[in-house]
Amino acid sequence: MDAKTHAKLETRARIMRALAHPSRLFMIEQLAGGERCVCELTEMVGSDISTVSKHLSILKSEGIVRDEKRGAQVFYSITDFRVLRFVRQIELLLAHMLENQMKAADVPQSRVGFAQFLRRTP
Amino acid sequence: MDAKTHAKLETRARIMRALAHPSRLFMIEQLAGGERCVCELTEMVGSDISTVSKHLSILKSEGIVRDEKRGAQVFYSITDFRVLRFVRQIELLLAHMLENQMKAADVPQSRVGFAQFLRRTP
DNA sequence: TGGCCTCTTGGCCAATCGACCAAGAACTGG
DNA sequence: CCAGTTCTTGGTCGATTGGCCAAGAGGCCA
CATH class of the missing domain: 1.10.10.10 (Winged helix-like DNA-binding domain superfamily/Winged helix DNA-binding domain)
Structure with a gap:
């Protein structure tokens, strides 16, 4: 470096x-x-x-x-105010990362959708 | 809060x-x-x-x-990979904030451009 | 098996952070 | 001028961070 x-x-x-x-x-x-x-x-x-x-x-x-x-x-x-947009992007990032974690978890039959997951973990 | x-x-x-x-x-x-x-x-x-x-x-x-x-x-x-886009955005943010600082500094006759400023502070 | 390589974890220590309090600077209004 | 308000700064203190070393877990291969 x-x-x-x-x-x-x-x-x-x-x-x-x-x-x-x-x-x-x-x-x-x-x-x-x-x-x-x-x-x-x-x-x-x-x-x-x-x-x-x-x-x-x-x-x-x-x-x-x-x-x-x-x-x-x-x-x-x-x-x-761009800094505002920046910090708020973390929410999107988090959502995407959660989604990835769900995929990685390899849920059988994919019965648990991302929306349901979000609803269950407030 | x-x-x-x-x-x-x-x-x-x-x-x-x-x-x-x-x-x-x-x-x-x-x-x-x-x-x-x-x-x-x-x-x-x-x-x-x-x-x-x-x-x-x-x-x-x-x-x-x-x-x-x-x-x-x-x-x-x-x-x-969105996290990559996220962290790289800081560069843009920095550039914009520097620009704002230049404006706020109220340089007489605006003789110092942003590009020149950037060149002078590596 | 035994030695080597890769990686993680715990321990330790210095540096930084984040909270509050206390003191004081700066302005306002009586 | 004095009292009160607003804000910043210095001090202190406990918690966290980030670095290295040492120990050990786990895999690979002779």
Whole structure:
């Protein structure tokens, strides 16, 4: 693995890591509906405000969100809504992977459809 | 944040976390070219074989790769190639976010194009 | 069988993460 | 100016991560 390749993968990994936390994903979903100040997000997430602030700074450091100070409040918003499409794709990915697992399981007579499987595992 | 929402986000986050490591992303890229046994991947990554094995088990536990034992070797392969498209999308995302940052920077006379910017920061 | 190869697992350790609290910076309104 | 609100930052602490080594399971072949 040469240095250039490693640098590129390191960058990819940093983005992934920034998105790899439920609270951060939650805030991104909330910001999909428009900008929010830190105290609003704190209320929604339910953690300490300092925790939320740090989560936001992680997202900001990766360029995923942008902040704008207005008075005493700081409003955060999504810089590129494509990131939203990106994180939501995981749902599709999961569905496909589940489907593959079903196939691999080699269910006799294929009596268990994917839809039924999904229904049974909420 | 209700329990159902949290569970869904937790799942998304787990996938992200599994992908949030340079070596794991590297192995996924390598597996794009077809199945590989652990020792081949170890050779490519350059870490200890036990480290590589653990990385693979993380990817496997999230259903991203599949393993098949043949003799003394264990061959890993990608379960759904959509995951490849997914991780590669980060490049596009990054490009768009950089572009946004350029706009936000409010460069006078817009003399610095995005392409030039990219060239200057390898 | 015995030695070799391949891989996984457990143990250990340093580094990082994520939570909260406390302190303080910055703005607002009385 | 002072009190109150909003937010960030530093500190601390337990949990998790990621690396290597050592041990052992399991397959292959002389």
